[in-house]
Amino acid sequence: MTMYNSFETMIGLRYVRARRRNHFISFISMSSMIGVALGVMALITVISVMNGFEKELKDRILGMASHAVIEELNGLKDWQLVINNIKDHPEIVGAAPYFHAEGMLTKDKIVNGVIIRGILPHEEKNVAIVAEKMIEGDLNDLKSTEFNIILGSELARKLNLKIGDKVTLVAPQVNFTPAGILPRLKRFTLIGIFEVGMHEFDSGLALIHMNDALRLFRKSNPTGIRLKTNNILKAPTISREIASQLSSKYWVIDWTQRHSNFFRALKTEKTVMFVILTLIVAVAAFNIISTLVMAVSDKQSDIAVLRTLGASPKSILKIFIIQGTIIGAIGILLGVIGGVWLASNIETLVPALENILGYKFLSPDVYYISDLPSDMHWSDVILISVVSFVLCLLATIYPAFRAANTLPAEALRYE
Numbered sequence: 001m002t003m004y005n006s007f008e009t010m011i012g013l014r015y016v017r018a019r020r021r022n023h024f025i026s027f028i029s030m031s032s033m034i035g036v037a038l039g040v041m042a043l044i045t046v047i048s049v050m051n052g053f054e055k056e057l058k059d060r061i062l063g064m065a066s067h068a069v070i071e072e073l074n075g076l077k078d079w080q081l082v083i084n085n086i087k088d089h090p091e092i093v094g095a096a097p098y099f100h101a102e103g104m105l106t107k108d109k110i111v112n113g114v115i116i117r118g119i120l121p122h123e124e125k126n127v128a129i130v131a132e133k134m135i136e137g138d139l140n141d142l143k144s145t146e147f148n149i150i151l152g153s154e155l156a157r158k159l160n161l162k163i164g165d166k167v168t169l170v171a172p173q174v175n176f177t178p179a180g181i182l183p184r185l186k187r188f189t190l191i192g193i194f195e196v197g198m199h200e201f202d203s204g205l206a207l208i209h210m211n212d213a214l215r216l217f218r219k220s221n222p223t224g225i226r227l228k229t230n231n232i233l234k235a236p237t238i239s240r241e242i243a244s245q246l247s248s249k250y251w252v253i254d255w256t257q258r259h260s261n262f263f264r265a266l267k268t269e270k271t272v273m274f275v276i277l278t279l280i281v282a283v284a285a286f287n288i289i290s291t292l293v294m295a296v297s298d299k300q301s302d303i304a305v306l307r308t309l310g311a312s313p314k315s316i317l318k319i320f321i322i323q324g325t326i327i328g329a330i331g332i333l334l335g336v337i338g339g340v341w342l343a344s345n346i347e348t349l350v351p352a353l354e355n356i357l358g359y360k361f362l363s364p365d366v367y368y369i370s371d372l373p374s375d376m377h378w379s380d381v382i383l384i385s386v387v388s389f390v391l392c393l394l395a396t397i398y399p400a401f402r403a404a405n406t407l408p409a410e411a412l413r414y415e
Contacts, residue, residue: 008318011306029291033331035284036388040335041342043277043384044376048343050270051380052373057266058232060198061259063129064205066226067235068254070246075221082225085245091238094126094228099213104170105151105206107159114155114206116169118213118222127228130194130207136163137192144211150192154203165190169206171217186216281388284331285395292324292399296406303406313404320400321393328392332385339384343376 070082079097086092099118104111121142125131131139135153142148149167151159161167171184188208195202210222227242229235235254243252256263296303303316342349350372 008315009322011319011322028287028294029327032284032287032291033327033334035287036281036328036331036392037335037338039277039280039284040332040384040388041339042280043274043388044336044339044381045342045346045374046273046277047270047380047384048339048374048376049346049372050266050273051375051377054263054266054270055375056373057198058263060196060201061262062232062255064196064198064201065255065258066127067229067232068227068239068242068252069224070227070242071224071251071253072249075219076224076250077221079222079225082246082250086227086242089238089242089245091230091234092227092242093230096120096123096127096226097210097222098124098224098226099210099217099219100223101213101217102172103206105155105159106168106170107161107165110159112155112158113204115204116213117205117207118210119207120210127226129196133194133196135193135195139192139207141191142207142209144209146209147186147188147212148191148209149188150194150207151190152202152205153193153195154199155206156190156193158203161190163190163193169208169216173217184216278387278391281391285328285391288324288327288392288395289399291327292320292396293402295323296320296399296403299403300406303403307406316406317400317404320403321396324396324399325389325393328389328395332388332392335388336381336385340376340381343374346372346374 070076070086076082076097083095083097087095097120099116101116101118103114103116105114106112119142121131121139124139130150134150137150139150142150149169151161156162159167166187166189169186169188171186173184192207194207208216214220214222227239229238232255236256239252239254243250246252306316307313
């Protein structure tokens with residue numbers, strides 16, 4: 001037995017389709033439907049854009065950082081042995097040693113602080129996307145003892161450098177000489193420029209050969225090993241498995257530990273936006289209450305006639321619940337169609353709008369990502385639809401109860 005029988009459904013549908021004597025009720029009903037549609041469309045679009053931002057940030061941060069790192073106090077002495085021990089792990093797709101330090105780059109009178117990363121070019125391709133993001137030069141041109149350097153595009157622009165120019169790297173260590181304490185300096189030749197689309201890396205990262213970095217900073221061992229897994233979401237589990245295989249003197253740190261606050265903030269922001277935009281649907285649901293309350297007042301005589309013909313209060317209740325639910329369902333359907341279309345095409349619509357207006361919405365100087373990405377998940381669409389449907393269903397309860405409690409004699413007294 002279905003929840004609503006054919007009689008109740010027929011009356012509910014008729015009330016939705018019928019031209020009302022009171023045109024204001026028709027207007028409120030239509031505005032409720034449009035409000036629900038706009039709310040659902042906005043929710044789907046915004047959540048999809050936030051998913052896109054999260055995905056882009058993960059790809060760019062972890063493309064240049066790492067899924068996990070293995071480190072040891074005072075440098076990783078036997079890094080080649082460690083790589084040999086973990087390379088057979090089925091979920092590790094790349095491992096590369098690296099050296100991490102801070103320094104300053106100077107050209108003429110321009111000085112800029114940088115993060116120095118010493119790498120082995122052939123190994124780095126297995127764990128980072130920098131080789132794919134080169135806009136000038138080639139990562140393989142980094143050769144030991146030649147003291148070449150590769151910079152981010154923003155950093156090269158700040159220092160007014162082009163390929164082939166010389167730049168001085170100032171290390172934080174000092175040299176003790178007969179003339180006194182002098183900073184440690186080394187001239188490097190710019191052989192490449194990369195651009196990953198994140199200001200953090202494009203404006204503050206310099207890549208040099210690992211052997212040159214060790215020689216300049218007078219170290220004998222790299223800082224650690226960078227790992228790439230076949231699934232970034234499983235990186236914490238894989239890191240724990242690797243840690244159990246290695247000696248306790250090694251530290252295995254995954255990306256969720258190094259960037260936990262950043263991605264937790266993104267998740268919190270997404271949740272807050274979901275709640276805020278759900279209020280739009282809630283407002284539209286309140287309009288459905290207004291529509292049904294006025295419809296109940298308008299249909300007092302009809303309700304009385306149905307009661308005298310034998311309709312129970314429960315049947316009257318169902319009639320108006322059906323009417324309100326249909327209004328909400330149509331709005332949700334229109335919102336889903338509009339939201340899915342907008343979320344699927346926003347990456348092309350926004351650039352077109354920027355060209356028309358001559359204005360860049362997301363300036364690369366201010367924002368991590370200058371484009372508006374979208375990553376629609378059907379699970380989000382279903383969740384939004386269900387939440388919106390429940391809100392619309394709840395909005396029908398009070399007016400439907402009011403209709404069910406209508407007394408036929410009172411309603412027909414002045415007819």
